[in-house]
Amino acid sequence: MHHLLPLLPAIPLLVAAVLVAGGRRLPRPAAESLASLTAAATAALAVFLLLHSSPPLVEWVGGWFPRHGESVGIVLLGDGASLGMAALVSLLTLAALAYSWHYFDEPPRGHAGSYPAMMLLFQGGMCGFALAGDLFNAFVFFELMGVVAYALTGYRIDEAKAVQGALSFALVNSLGAYFMLMGIALLYARTGELAMAKIGQGLDRAAGHHGPDVLVLAGFALFLTGLLVKAAAVPFQFWLPDAHAVAPTPVCMLLSGVMVELGVYGVWRVHGLVFAGPGGVPAADATRVLVVLGVLTAAVGSVMCWYQRHIKRLLAFSTISHTGLFLLGIGVLRPEGDVGTALYVLGHAGVKAALFACAGVLLDRYGTVDEFQLHGRARRLRGVGVLFAVGALALAGLPPFATGLGKAVSEEAVGGPLTVVYVLASALTGGAVLRVAARVFLGLGRRPAAEDGQEREEDKTSGGSEEPETRQRLTGVPATMRTVPAVLLAAALLAGAVPGFAEAAGHAVEESGSPGVFSSAHWTASGVLLDLLSTLLAAVLAGVAVARPGLLSAPGWALPLRRLQSGHVGDYVAWLLLGTALLGALALPGVLG
Amino acid sequence: MADAVIVVALLAVAVAATAAVVNRDPARQALVLAVLGTALAVLFTVLQAPDVGLSQLAVGSALTPLLIMLSVRKVRRRSAHGKDGTQ
Amino acid sequence: MTPRVRLWLVCLGGGGLAALLVAACLRLPAFGGLWHPYGDRAVRTSLARHTANTVASVNFDQRAFDTMGEMTILFGAVLGCVVLLRQARDEHRDPPEPCEVVPPVRRYALIVLPVALVTGLYVIAHGQLSPGGGFQGGVVAATSLHLMYLGADYAALERIRPVEAYEVTDALSASAYLLLGLAGVLTGTAFLANTLLPYGTFNTLSSGGTVPLLNAAIGVEVACAVVVLLARFLDQAVEIEEAKGEMSAP
């Protein structure tokens, strides 16, 4: 059984190579069907392995099983969490491929297979990263998913914004990956091992009774920098809105739905296996790092989300905000937090991908994703409007969506004042999306003036003058583009509503995560109430914004925050350096003490 | 003796790396990067890593500078035509 | 952000990072230390598998999965470059005129070309026994092929380089590597397991089981990938023109 683990990355990669080799001859529908079939087959394999992952599967690639506890090979971990992520990746890739069935103008001449091949490479990279139990192997797959994602983001080379966003994305993420590699080199020097679990043991042995030293701290800060860049935590988050706003919509579904979350997953995995022991970073310090960054990320993301008018950019900021909540959830280092975050990630993937899919329909129909320009124009798209509004409510945590369940379980895990962060962040982001739905699909409120008081035009990115991504204005919205978001939302709903699913997911994650006993994940009265509260708050915010736009327009203090998002790659690198220093400073007390 | 060679190679790499950053003109930077690649190849050989030295020589001192040169040429050529800068 | 503020930010963040890095460097085991547990294991394993070049053994046997990822990165990046550097809607091709190359470029090319070509042939011929292998040989061979353009003429280069064929070969050799890996699973051992072939006599060309095969697949993949990569950049630098009509000879 465990021998099948390497196939999860290998199959998509193989079919991608075949597609490129034969892409010249294959007609486009054949290439896309083959790609969809592959994604579906990988998803089936991942789910099959997931059902057999108790006890967790372990595979040493090439048959290098350890002798006397030592191996020279690469280990893959097939536990509930990693296989769950691989299954999520594959299913979302399938959804994105189905959605892009009628998408895109002519493929590059003679390269009909190149777009589906790149999607499969992306899928393979993400699956490989999810399974990696070896630090360097994780770096390799981290780079693979990065490289393909940069190219996919810049896919529409005719668009000025697309290539710029892709370059910011590529530069910042590549630099983050090199930070990660420096961290790997430091940890290898200390422990002489590369498998995560072995490094953890090595650190514990080396530390003895003295506890961790500054080398461990540096390794921690450097490695986490790479992962947090991918996860778009503040202050590493600047690349994300630039990239997500310009990437082709099906790609956005993958970027926002699962790639960013893989960064969070990586933090969880590496902390659990490498830094959780007595020779690693003390729990109090790890919690401080993750909670501080999580709160900052949630706050910055949701405030910025509220003040966007470019719909895809708005959704991108809401992803940042939710990443903050995920970091918070794993940051408390308790099994409830892990389980809650896992459910939240699942639900968020479905909901966010569905929202991006709806935004893609708008872009296709009207050639713009600007909230102001679209005001009231999409009244005819009733079905899409309903999906968009439902997605907004789910984002705010409406029960029984999986987002609501994940939020409720996480809230219970973090407890105390941090609960407020969950409620406010999901209310603000959900409210912002709901506001867009009310204005665009219902035409509620007065049409917002193009100029908005003290804001200067150059301080914001409008969504106008976007080129539609589809071949020609399609005469009707194709069935695939409507079905995919509906299916995704239904999946997010079922994941939260079907009795037993949450328990099973919780059990799968628990087995691979923070030690501790945890009863099970289920709806509680307080959780439902808090979810309803945030949904209500979102509705109120959206209502006020539509009825009395003046009340909630950008206050003076939000403007500097928005100016930080300058689109200048040098600024982003400067923030990245500062972020690494911040990581080191936040974890420093554990080393000194 | 081996130590002295290592120190010299290390210092050469440090100087070349600094020069690559300080040279703000990309065409010249490409040449400096080629020098850096060669210095690294020497260092790696001294560090008993001939495999790595060889690929560093191929990639660092030939392929990467070549790609940069080609990009510089493309960018320069289009700005030489002026005008059509903005869409 | 003004450049001044950015510089302050860089100083602050870079200072913190520098402190972190230097403090960590001082705690690292002294340079040249004797303790390399993984390395020693890798050497023993390599000898047990009759592979003379331990680095090749690590790359194509013990950690062949990393190499699979690395190869795919190269493959994906080449695919990405092909897509990104395609001819856009508002561009057209202009047959290049023989034009002057900047003197330092030409000098650079003329110096590097023979050196690179000889090195490439040497490396390819020696395979996995001595330093070098498919990867190094592939890059060197492909690069030196392209230096021909700088030394001679673009048309001469295009004749020896049908890009489509290289693209297909690139993809096929990538699939070959993956299929060799899958063969392990199909024969009942593990993915990329080196158990398909006998390990042969130490220090001969056929030693090391599947190592020479994987090495060859990588060699072909890398050579084709680099050729395609350079071809796309040359295309941009030499042939593709934008905005019709306003071109005149430079």
Add this chain to the structure above:
Amino acid sequence: MSSVLHVLPYLVAAWGFLAGCYGLATSRNLIHAVGCLAGCQSATYILLLAVGYRDGGTAPVFSDIRPGSRPVVDPVVQALTLTDIVVGATVTALLLALTVQIAKRHGTVDPDELRELRG
């Protein structure tokens, strides 16, 4: 001398890394920024190989030495560095491809003049 040598390679790697980051943050030309990133990455090679060096060791290739006759340096870091070099070259190529497109669409490669994506 020798005590300096015990950390010098690591410090050179750290210096190269920081210099690259500085260049990347303050660059006025995207092609130059990509070059700085390549410089940054060279630092990771130096660190990896320095970590694997062994005093008096020779290259881990046994075609011309008898196995066990001399100590060898760590082959694993060399394999990692090889992988890393490929990754670096391909990332550089991809970044340059994007830069070429930016030059076409924006008419400039100065990040100070790219002012489209804000707020």
